[in-house]
Amino acid sequence: xxxRRFLPAVVCCFLLLSxxxxxxxxxxxxxxxxxxxxxxxxxxxxxxxxxxxxTRETQQQPKRKDNFWSRIFHGNVDxxxxxxxxxSFIGAPNYSKEASVGIGVLASGLYRVDRTDSLTPPxxxxxxxxxxxxxxxxFGVSGNTLFNHNRSRVIYEVxxxxxxxxxxxxxxxAGRFNQSADYIRKQVKFDAGYLYEVWxxxxxxxxxxxxxxxxTDFDDRGIDYLAGQKLHYTLSGIGMTLQYDSRDxxxxxxxxxxxxxxxxxxxxxxGNSGKTLYKTTATADYYQRLWRGAVLATDIFGEFNSSxxxxxxLAELGGGYRMRGYYLGxxxxxxxxxxxxxxxxRIWRRIGCAVWGGAGNVxxxxxRFRWDQTLPNYGLGLRWEFKRRVNxxxxxxxxxxxxxxxxxxxxxx
Numbered sequence: 279x280x281x282r283r284f285l286p287a288v289v290c291c292f293l294l295l296s297x298x299x300x301x302x303x304x305x306x307x308x309x310x311x312x313x314x315x316x317x318x319x320x321x322x323x324x325x326x327x328x329x330x331x332x333t334r335e336t337q338q339q340p341k342r343k344d345n346f347w348s349r350i351f352h353g354n355v356d357x358x359x360x361x362x363x364x365x366s367f368i369g370a371p372n373y374s375k376e377a378s379v380g381i382g383v384l385a386s387g388l389y390r391v392d393r394t395d396s397l398t399p400p401x402x403x404x405x406x407x408x409x410x411x412x413x414x415x416x417f418g419v420s421g422n423t424l425f426n427h428n429r430s431r432v433i434y435e436v437x438x439x440x441x442x443x444x445x446x447x448x449x450x451x452a453g454r455f456n457q458s459a460d461y462i463r464k465q466v467k468f469d470a471g472y473l474y475e476v477w478x479x480x481x482x483x484x485x486x487x488x489x490x491x492x493x494t495d496f497d498d499r500g501i502d503y504l505a506g507q508k509l510h511y512t513l514s515g516i517g518m519t520l521q522y523d524s525r526d527x528x529x530x531x532x533x534x535x536x537x538x539x540x541x542x543x544x545x546x547x548x549g550n551s552g553k554t555l556y557k558t559t560a561t562a563d564y565y566q567r568l569w570r571g572a573v574l575a576t577d578i579f580g581e582f583n584s585s586x587x588x589x590x591x592l593a594e595l596g597g598g599y600r601m602r603g604y605y606l607g608x609x610x611x612x613x614x615x616x617x618x619x620x621x622x623x624r625i626w627r628r629i630g631c632a633v634w635g636g637a638g639n640v641x642x643x644x645x646r647f648r649w650d651q652t653l654p655n656y657g658l659g660l661r662w663e664f665k666r667r668v669n670x671x672x673x674x675x676x677x678x679x680x681x682x683x684x685x686x687x688x689x690x691x
Contacts, residue, residue, distance in 0.1 A: 382406070406687070516543060541557075673690070
């Protein structure tokens with residue numbers, strides 16, 4: 279009876295005292311005394327528990343060291359949103375029989391005029407420099423600046439240098455059968471243009487051009503090859519460009535189409551050629567992804583000059599972009615047509631390769647075009663992703679009784 283009388287009071291005391299955490303509580307039940315201590319556990323939200331588990335798991339994983347090899351194999355990250363310009367360079371020794379031992383430097387930069395615009399591809403700038411122990415040098419810079427949500431573009435190329443070269447004369451027959459003549463070419467070239475998008479992927483614009491070339495140290499054979507032309511020429515011109523460009527990334531496209539026609543006029547009064555000259559260039563490129571890491575690229579190119587174009591401004595076959603493996607300047611004439619198809623494959627991480635085949639022809643006029651004078655071209659190359667989607671390439675090309683090595687930055691086309 280006594281217990282029933284005090285039971286409600288005991289329950290009330292228990293509820294009140296249990297609400298006080300970490301307090302000593304004394305309860306009386308009949309004649310027994312029970313002492314206990316109640317300590318509630320801290321409440322942990324499920325999200326906090328998951329975060330703690332993730333943190334422990336991350337701490338247990340081995341960290342990738344930021345060393346040389348890590349940058350070589352894992353450094354192709356787009357940093358154009360966090361840097362004003364993501365700039366890198368690479369250098370290597372080189373050798374040529376004309377200039378002897380030298381040092382070559384290649385550099386590339388990617389940047390965004392508007393870093394809040396994630397839809398416009400990055401702008402690019404490339405620099406090359408080459409100087410030899412014998413005192414010869416070549417420097418140049420080129421790039422594409424995209425802004426106004428890719429509706430406006432500035433395209434530029436500047437180069438200058440002094441370099442020993444070989445000259446075979448003008449025309450296919452001269453390049454095929456003549457003996458070469460040594461000379462030194464000193465040259466300054468400037469080409470800059472502005473393009474504006476008038477329709478989706480369709481651009482129109484204008485450009486200004488300047489070229490000053492001086493040939494020195496010609497021997498008697500070289501003087502004969504010039505056939506009475508001057509040793510130095512200065513030309514200034516203006517151009518109009520019509521361009522269709524749906525490429526996803528200019529330095530190394532993986533899909534899209536590029537079509538361009540450029541017409542340049544060199545007025546008589548803005549040079550020392552003695553007459554008004556015209557130059558037309560046309561390009562048609564197409565890029566198609568085949569499967570993971572594979573791209574098939576095709577290129578058709580033509581350059582057509584009016585009669586009387588100076589020897590230093592004629593269309594040249596060979597070099598590091600088209601007809602690779604041919605000496606640039608061995609085959610020159612008023613006009614050139616060339617085509618090439620290239621298969622590009624990523625092999626492992628930042629390492630890739632390429633194989634290509636093509637053909638080209640130089641001719642003085644369409645009436646004198648001959649199919650049997652078409653020159654073959656093929657080769658293979660190694661690719662290293664220097665920056666994100668910017669490749670350093672080493673190509674070795676083959677042609678008719680010739681071959682050559684090319685070390686350059688960005689894809690050939």
